[in-house]
Every structure is written in C-alpha cells, then in structure tokens.
Amino acid sequence: xxxVGIYIPLLRRWLLLIAIPLLCSAFQAAPPDSLSLLLRQYxxxxxxxxxxxxxxxxxxxxxxxxxxxxxxxxxxWRAPQTDEEQQAWLDLxxxxxxxxxxxxxxxxxxxxxxxAFEWAGKHPAIADESLVLEYILKPLGNNYTRLGDYEQAxxxxxxxxxxxxxxxxxxxxxxxxxxxxxxxxxxxxxxxxLRYCQEGFKTASPNSALYGLLLSEEADALSRLHxxxxxxxxxxxxxxxxxxxxxxxxxxxxxxxxxxxxxxxIYLSTPVTAETYYRKALLYARQQHLVRKREQAKxxxxxxxxxxxxxxxxxxxxxxxxxxTILLPGKTPSRLQSADMYGEYTLLDMLFARATAYVQQQQPxxxxxxxxxxxxxxxxxxxxxxxxxxxxMAISDSRSRYEAAIDAAWHYWQQTKAQPYQQYILEFMxxxxxxxxxxxxxGQSILRNDSTGKRIRRLEQALVFYRKEALQDGGADSxxxxxxxxISWELATLKKKMPAPVSDTLPLPAMLKLLPSQQVVRSYxxxxxxxxxxxxxxxxxxxTDRQSVSAQWYDSLLYFRQHFFDNGPQAMINAPRDxxxxxxxxxxxxxxxxxxxxxxxxxxxxxxxxxxLPIEALVTxxxxxxxxxKWPFLVKEATIAYAYSLRTWQAQHHTQANNSGFSxxxxxQQPNGLPDLKGVGEEKERIAPAINNGTxxxxxxxxxxxxxxALSLSAVVHISTHAFTRQHNIPAPHIALYDAPFYLFExxxxxxxxxxxxxSACGTGDGSLVTGEGIRSMAHAFIAAGTPAxxxxxxxxxxxxxxxxxxxxxxxxxxxxxxxxxxxxxKINWLENLDETDLxxxxxxxxxxxxxxxxxxxxEGITAKQRPNWYWLVxxxxxxxxxxxxxxxxx
Numbered sequence: 001x002x003x004v005g006i007y008i009p010l011l012r013r014w015l016l017l018i019a020i021p022l023l024c025s026a027f028q029a030a031p032p033d034s035l036s037l038l039l040r041q042y043x044x045x046x047x048x049x050x051x052x053x054x055x056x057x058x059x060x061x062x063x064x065x066x067x068x069x070x071x072x073x074x075x076x077w078r079a080p081q082t083d084e085e086q087q088a089w090l091d092l093x094x095x096x097x098x099x100x101x102x103x104x105x106x107x108x109x110x111x112x113x114x115x116a117f118e119w120a121g122k123h124p125a126i127a128d129e130s131l132v133l134e135y136i137l138k139p140l141g142n143n144y145t146r147l148g149d150y151e152q153a154x155x156x157x158x159x160x161x162x163x164x165x166x167x168x169x170x171x172x173x174x175x176x177x178x179x180x181x182x183x184x185x186x187x188x189x190x191x192x193x194l195r196y197c198q199e200g201f202k203t204a205s206p207n208s209a210l211y212g213l214l215l216s217e218e219a220d221a222l223s224r225l226h227x228x229x230x231x232x233x234x235x236x237x238x239x240x241x242x243x244x245x246x247x248x249x250x251x252x253x254x255x256x257x258x259x260x261x262x263x264x265x266i267y268l269s270t271p272v273t274a275e276t277y278y279r280k281a282l283l284y285a286r287q288q289h290l291v292r293k294r295e296q297a298k299x300x301x302x303x304x305x306x307x308x309x310x311x312x313x314x315x316x317x318x319x320x321x322x323x324x325t326i327l328l329p330g331k332t333p334s335r336l337q338s339a340d341m342y343g344e345y346t347l348l349d350m351l352f353a354r355a356t357a358y359v360q361q362q363q364p365x366x367x368x369x370x371x372x373x374x375x376x377x378x379x380x381x382x383x384x385x386x387x388x389x390x391x392x393m394a395i396s397d398s399r400s401r402y403e404a405a406i407d408a409a410w411h412y413w414q415q416t417k418a419q420p421y422q423q424y425i426l427e428f429m430x431x432x433x434x435x436x437x438x439x440x441x442x443g444q445s446i447l448r449n450d451s452t453g454k455r456i457r458r459l460e461q462a463l464v465f466y467r468k469e470a471l472q473d474g475g476a477d478s479x480x481x482x483x484x485x486x487i488s489w490e491l492a493t494l495k496k497k498m499p500a501p502v503s504d505t506l507p508l509p510a511m512l513k514l515l516p517s518q519q520v521v522r523s524y525x526x527x528x529x530x531x532x533x534x535x536x537x538x539x540x541x542x543x544t545d546r547q548s549v550s551a552q553w554y555d556s557l558l559y560f561r562q563h564f565f566d567n568g569p570q571a572m573i574n575a576p577r578d579x580x581x582x583x584x585x586x587x588x589x590x591x592x593x594x595x596x597x598x599x600x601x602x603x604x605x606x607x608x609x610x611x612x613l614p615i616e617a618l619v620t621x622x623x624x625x626x627x628x629x630k631w632p633f634l635v636k637e638a639t640i641a642y643a644y645s646l647r648t649w650q651a652q653h654h655t656q657a658n659n660s661g662f663s664x665x666x667x668x669q670q671p672n673g674l675p676d677l678k679g680v681g682e683e684k685e686r687i688a689p690a691i692n693n694g695t696x697x698x699x700x701x702x703x704x705x706x707x708x709x710a711l712s713l714s715a716v717v718h719i720s721t722h723a724f725t726r727q728h729n730i731p732a733p734h735i736a737l738y739d740a741p742f743y744l745f746e747x748x749x750x751x752x753x754x755x756x757x758x759x760s761a762c763g764t765g766d767g768s769l770v771t772g773e774g775i776r777s778m779a780h781a782f783i784a785a786g787t788p789a790x791x792x793x794x795x796x797x798x799x800x801x802x803x804x805x806x807x808x809x810x811x812x813x814x815x816x817x818x819x820x821x822x823x824x825x826x827k828i829n830w831l832e833n834l835d836e837t838d839l840x841x842x843x844x845x846x847x848x849x850x851x852x853x854x855x856x857x858x859x860e861g862i863t864a865k866q867r868p869n870w871y872w873l874v875x876x877x878x879x880x881x882x883x884x885x886x887x888x889x890x891x
Contacts, residue, residue, distance in 0.1 A: 043077060049088040051076075056095050062102035062293075063329070069096040070108070087126045090119050094135050101139065104294045104327060106146050107343050107384050113140040117156075133163045133172055141179055148345060148394055149385040150187040157183060174204035174214065181217040185224065187393070193221040209252035212241035216259050223266045235263045253288050254295070257281055261299055264306075271310055278303050297326040298346050304353050313357040320357065323350045334366070336373055343381035348374055352401050355408075364412040368424050371405040375431050382435070391436050395772040402432035403527045410532065410546050422544050426508070426534055429525045433607065433645035434773050440784040441651045511650050512538050519601045519855075521646065526554070526608035535594065543594060553589070554609050560586065561612045565795045569844040576842065580624050580631065583843075587618040587634065595620075596638040601820055601855060603641050603649060611775045614794060616640050616827070616850070617843035628838040635827050635847075641820040642852045644774050644783070652788045652854040657755035659859065662694040663710035665702040667721040667738055674736060679799025680720045683760065686807035687718070690814050703739045712752045715858060723761035723778060725768075733778055735761065744778060747785035755857040756789040756819060757782045760806060760849070762796040779852055789819055789857035793848040801845045805830060809849075813858065820855040 035058055042051035055072055058065060072092055080089045097112035116136050120127035137160035144153035157180045164172035177200030185193040197218040204210040215238035222231035238259050245252035260281035267273040281299055290296065300323035307316035324333035327347045331340055333354075341347070355370035378398055385391045405428045413421035515521065515538040525532040526549075533545040560582050564572050572579045590610075596602045604615060616635035625631055634640070643649035666684040670676050684696065695714070697706055702721070710717050722736040734741035759778055767777030774780070779792035791809075808826035816822045830836065830846050840846075 046078075048076065048078065048080060048085045049082075052085075052088040052092050056091060062099050063104075066096065066099035066103045066105065066108075069099055072096075083126050086119075086123045090116060090123070090126065093119060097139060097143075101143070101294075102292060104297070104344070105342070106143060106294070110140065110143040110147060110384070113143060116140075129163055129167060130169070130172075133160055133167070133169075137163065138175065138179065141183070145179070145183045145186055146345065147343070147381065147384055148186070148397075149390040150183055150393065151389045152385075153183045154180070154187075170203045171210065174200045174210045177203065178210065178213050178217055181214070181221070185217065185221045190221045190225050194218060197221070207241055207244065209242060209245045209249055209255060212238045212245075212252070212259070213255050215241065216255065216262055219266060220262060228266070228269075231266050235259060235266055239263065247288075254290065254292065257284055257288070257290060257295065260284060261302060264302060268306070268309070271306060275303070275306060278306065293326045294346065297323045297350075300326070301346060301350050301353065304350070304357070308353055308356050308360070311360055313360040316357045317354065320350055320354050324354075336369075338373060338376045341373055341376045341380060343377060343384045345381065348377040348381060351377060352404075356404065359404075359408050364408075364416075364421070367408055368405075368412075368421070371401075371408070371424075371428070374401065375405075375428070379435075388436070392770060392773065395435060396770075399432065399772055400528075402428050403525070406432075406525055406527065406532055407530070410544070413544065422534075422541050423508075425532065425544055426523075426536075426541065429523055429532060429534060430646050432525060432772055433523075433605065434648055435645075436773055437644050437780065437784055438647045438651060441648060441655075441786060507650075508540075508646075511646050512536065512540065514650060514653050516601075518599065519603060520597060521603045521605065521643075521649075522596075523605040523646070524607040524610055526610055533594065545594060547589070556582075557586065557609045557613060561609075561614075565614065565844060565848075568796075569842065572842050572844050573839065576628070577624055579843075580619060583618045584620075584622050586613065587620055588622075590615075590618075591620075591634075596634070596640075598637055601639040601641060601818065603643050603855075605643050605645060605649070607774075608769070608771070611769065612794075614843060614847040614850070616824075617847035628841040629831060633831065633843070635824055636831070639818075639821050639824045640850075641855050642850060644780075648783065649853070652783065652857070655753070655786050655788045655854075657753050657786075657788050657857065658713060658715045659755065660693070661714040662691045662716045662718070663697065663706075663714040664691075664694060664718040665697045665707060665710070665721060665737065667699055667702050667736070669699050670722060670736065671738055672736075674722050677721065677799070679803050682799075683720050683803035683806055686803045687810050690807070690810035700738050702737050704737050704742050707735075707737055707742055708746075711747075711750060711754060715755045716758065717754045717756075718758040718760070720760045723759070725778075733767070733781065735778075744781035747781055750785050753786045755787075755859075756791070757787050758806075759790065759792040760797055760802055762793060783853060787853070789851070789853040789855070791819070791823060791849055791851055794850060795844075795848050797848050798840075798845050801830070801840055802849075805846060805849060817858060818855045819858060820851040823849065823851050 038054050039051055080086045093112050093116035097109045100109035120132050137156055141153045141156035160176045164176050177196045181193040181196035197214050200214040215234045219231045219234035242252055242256035260277050264274040264277035300319045304316045304319035321333045328340055351370050351374035355367050358367035382391055382394050409421050409424040520537045522535045531547045531549045535542040564579050618634045620632045666680045668677055668681045725733045734743045767775050770776050779790040782790050805826050808829045809823055812822035812825045827846050831841055
C-alpha cells in the first residue's frame, strides 16, 4: 500500500544571505548554459555550499535532475568543511534520493538515502532530528520495503519510531506506524500489521489523511487474511476520508490514488468491480497531474494482470507496454535485453506478466525471453538486499515464477523437441536452487585484501563476538541486540560494495568438463503439481522428465522420513515389511523410468522434501526377502553423492583447500551435564590405523582454539561429539567441544579450510528445510564456508555401527581417492559382513551418513604427510645440482 511521502527540504537559515537567494531564485528558469556559468563563478570563489544549492534549485524533470545531482559529488573540487557546507551536502543527498525515487530508480535512490543517513550520523551538529526523521528515515525505510528488504526496513522504521516518540510528534508517530504496518504486511506478519494500525489510530486525528492511510493498511492486512467484508469496509472508509482532503494536500492526493488501486486488488474476485477502481485511479491520476511515474507504472501493471486473469493477452500486453515505457524509457518493450534490466519489483512483475501473456498467445520464444529477463531482474534485486532473511523470503516468493517457466519450457520441449527448450528447463531449475548458498561461497572467494575487505573481516569477527555474548546471555540483552543490528547494518552495506557474484546465464560447458566419464548429475525440481528431473553427463543433457505428483505424495515422503528415521529405529524394527514396501514405492516413483546407471557415481541435487530422503537406502525390487542382508538396497547398485546445485557443486571443485594432515576431535566424557558418548572412544581407536599423520584431540584436549587451528591447517577434520541446532530455544547450530560451544557462524571468513569435514555427530546433515535453498544443516554451513567435501549424518548415528562404518570408510580412503565411493564401499562391507546381525543391517543403522560435494577433494589422500615449510628448497637444490653437473661436463 502507500507510504508516508517526502518533500524536498527548505534552504537553511544560513542561506538567507542577500546574494545567494537572489541568484538562486533568478536562476530557477535559467538554461543550462547559465547554470554552468554560475557554477564556475562559485567554484572560482571556492564557495561550495552555493555551488551545491544552485544545482538543487535547477528546474527539470525528475530523471534529468536526478542525473545532474548524481554527478555533483564527483564534480565537487573538495570535501565539505564548514557546518554550512556539511548541511548543503546532506541536502544534496536527500534531494538526490528523492529525485531518483520520482524517476523510478529505486536502487540508486536507496543508496542516496543511505548515504544521507550515514552522513547525518557522522555530523550530528547539523542533523536536525525532525529533518532526519521526515526526510531520511521515512523514505529510506520505505525504499527498503519497496525493494523487499524487509528486515532492514523494520530496522530503519524502528529508529524512526524511537525518534518520533522522543520528539512527541503525533503526526510523525502515526506515519511511522503506517510504514511499520506496510512492512509487516509485506513480510506476511499480518496480525502484527493490524496491531501497528491500531497504534496508529490512537495517534492520528480522525478524518485526517493519515487516518485514511492507516485504514488502507488495515484493509490490505484484512484482505490477505481473507476477511473480505472487513477489508472492503476499511478501504471504502479510507477512500471516503481521503476524498474529503483538500487538493493542496499532495500526500493525501497520492494516498487516494493508491487507495483506488488497492480497492481494485481487494475486489479482484469480481473483475468488473476491480477494473472500475483501477480506471478510477487512472482518471484521478490524469486529473491531478500525478508525476510519480513508478506508481503509474504499477497501475498499468495491475490492469495488465487483470486482463491476463481474464485470458485477454492482447489487451494485457498493451497495458504492460505502457508499464514498460515508464520503467524503461527509450526501450522497445518487445526488444528488451538483459543489459536493460535493473533491480525493481514492478519491473520483475511486469516481465513475468509479459511471459504469461506470451504463453497464452502461444509465442514460445517471446515467453522464454521474458522469463529469462524476469529472473535477471530478480537476481539484480536480490543483490540489493541487506539482510539474509529478506533474501530467503525473495527466494521463496520466486518459486511459483520458476515453476511457471519450467512448465512452459517443458511443454514447448514436448511439442518441438528443440534443444533450446531443454536448456531453458535446466537453466530455470538451476536458477531456483540454493542461490544464497552459492552467493555465500562466492563471497568467500572474492573478499578482497584492501581496506574494505579488511573492514568486512573485522566486522564479521565483531558480529561473531556479539552473537556469542547474546547466546550466553540467553538472547535477552537489548544492548547486545542493538550492537548486533548496528554491525549487521554496516557489514551488509560494505558487502554491497563488493563485486556481485550473480550471473544470469548457466556456464554449462565449463561445468560438464568437471564430470569424469563415470559420473552423472541428476537434478530435481519439486513443483506443486509435477516433479521435474534432468540428467547430465560430460556430453550434455541425457534426459528430461516430468511426473505428475500431488500434495499427498509429498506428505507421504515426509511421513516416511519422520516415521522410520527421525523417531528412532523402533518403527522399522517393528514393521520391516511396511518400511520395505514404502521404500520400494518411492524408488519406483523416482527411478523406475530412469534407473541410476550402474558402476557410476551419481551426483544427486534434490529439491524440497526430496532432500530429506535417504536415497541409498531405497530398495529396487518389489519382492520382499526375509533376510535384511538380501534386500536390494540402491547403495549396492550406484554410488551416490549429493550437491545443492550445479553452481555450488562447481564452486566446491574450485575451492583452494588444505592438502594434507588429519585432525580428529573425539569427546567421550561430555562436560556441562551432556550424556557421555561411549562409541566415540571406539571410533577413534578403529580409525587410527588408517591415519599415518593424524593429530588427535580426546576429551579435554578438544578445545575451540584447537578446532579453529585444525580447520586452518588440516586436509581432513573429523568431529565426533554432540551437535545441536538450537540453544535456549534460539536457533544457534553449534558443535559441543569440551571447553565451549563452537557456533557455526564462527566459520564465516575462514581464510583457509579443510578439503573434507567428517561430521559423525548426530543430525549434522539434518536441519530446517528452506524453500528454494534446501536443507539448512551443519553440513550446509561448512559448505557455505568453502569446504569442498562433507560427510554428515542425517539423523542420530548409532554407537553400535558408526565406529565400524568409519573404520571401513577411512580404510577405503587409503586406496580409493573418491570419498563417495569409499563411503559406499564402507556401507556395502557392512551389509555383506556375515558377523553382523540383520537387525543392525536395517537402514536406520547405516544409512545416516552421506557424502556432499566434490568426490575427489582429497587429491593427495588421507595418508599424505604435512610438507615442511622448506619443501620448496628440494626442487631448487635439484636444479642447482643439475646446473653444476652440466657446467662441469662443458669444462
């Protein structure tokens, strides 16, 4: 809905010198040549403040003036020095943000307001609190809401609320509550939005424009809660109040324009009524000569979407062309290119609507191009977000758009069998997967060693400190929370200055070169009504498949995982045939049409609920053998490794990691009242014979400091202790070392990392399922930090089996460089061991451990010894000896 607006600040009282206002007022209609002459005069007299204000007073369209103001900082011959010059600079940044907002460049507008916010903080003597509240905090918070970066929007609006409270400004309070309601509704916190509206009603005067705005926010939240009658009453009352406001109240004029549009949204179930309100808004904008181009573009978008809903694509495209003309001036809507794109939600929605209209018109090439541009905008927009929570929400919101694109590409592929549509399926599937993980991995590799990079590292270290302090305090210390927010803000702001890692195209040829002849990649997209599969090898795409599925089928997968694995082994022990039949049904659904190739390592990239399945433990035949050792487990037929996406898997192949050394952490006697782990001591003893140069940390030796050191020095780090995903009801995944917890956020900023981490603790591969991102687990955290390979446990590992599985794994690694094959061999050896009981051959006992990442990360194996610091002298000495021999022969 609408937000509280802004206006350009007035000149400060110090500008009431005689000459300057006369010159500025006389110049308002002056041509650019006169401006240039005046600016040269101010520059020659070293008058920075008048030079700035002369440009602020230039009368031009928002886009032209924004372009001029963006050049001012670069054209300034020196930095501001006096209070007056610092004030002028602040006014410059504020006006720059406002003009960019009017011209539709929301990203640059946000950057300008953020610079104004930082400038005001550095120069408190010239930063009037009322000005900061009205002209910086409000527009900056609203811009973050427009961009979808809701966490940062809330951060800014809360600052505005505190300032308005201290100023006892009821009008400012009401406006801030409206902005908070807007942001909360955008985040899906609808009840919180309604509570903010109620607080706003207490401070706003009845029948005032702000009261009407708050009613609009209330109507929006009620509509999303499907309380349609209440929403319609609120929006009608909002319109009534706003219609009574004087025409001189420009904010009320804008809010009424937005209320008409919102009324159309609320009445979308009756398209005729919705169109009536949209056209009222259109007529009102023309009557009032509204110049907020971005808001007009959103109205045209709404009309286009309305006609798409009624399957009238020709009319829809006409309105969408009008929208595109505003958002991309000078561009032909049907010939847009990726280079024309920028981060803006209205642009994103317009392109998706165009793609949908082209699908309705049966124009496949145009539809695919529009989808591709839509996702290019989405990537650029996500780069502008500051908080991880906002990025996660954006990824989740994009899910339906990717599904529509994949579905359209699939049908065109079926109709034509043209290879480009298969490529589009792959690109769209890849674009929907683990983008945030890939960005984290890229961020580790592009962190520079200049002043910005060093500052980022220091802030990351400070953030780790404050997070740990807050956790130890139980998360209740408001001062620590404030410190975390402040540092997070500065850290995210600096990271935005780093090179953006996102690419709009999938470098498939480069990825395929990473695949050995005996490896294939199989990737999935779990859509609402269909499951898409695509398989690749070194030569390209092997096959593409689509299966119709239902919500009930996804529910059955979740039940299978929870019932037979998450709740302990008893369900599998009590009803082995039930488990067997369920496992076969899942196998048949996933693999009957396209079995995994034998004697091949298959890199699986699951999606959604599929990421929770123990694929290796599925059975490949319907007949039920009585002996578990005879069950046809999939692990006996194919080597399986996991990855989050093609991009993350590729990044794991390019990571520079430690190439030698083993460090093992084994805590049998647990401190702090945690239960002892009896099998951990046996695990250490069984692993030791396979490790020639290991460093072992047992019980009190397994400290946080030693663990950090091991991560930076060893090729393999093995961890066998308790691990947790929460602490004091706060999501804080950590490994329980002997002296203190090691929180996974402490991995951030590692300059060196192991080639492989083995997490034989319970549930280290399990975690929360994030839509579009996969399983957020401990394994995920190590991969994000740059670890090429991880072995982790999806559920609680067992003392009866894990020590011997680990023994077999490391023994296999001494002769087998492929870690995924080594883990498979370990499991097969367990299943074929005649000395083991059938009970312990049930999948619950051996299938928890799985491999993720680069299967050949251990290039020098686990037996390679640490090379001394002087190892480089060896080849130099050899060259010197050779030179001496040659010289002697010549003599």
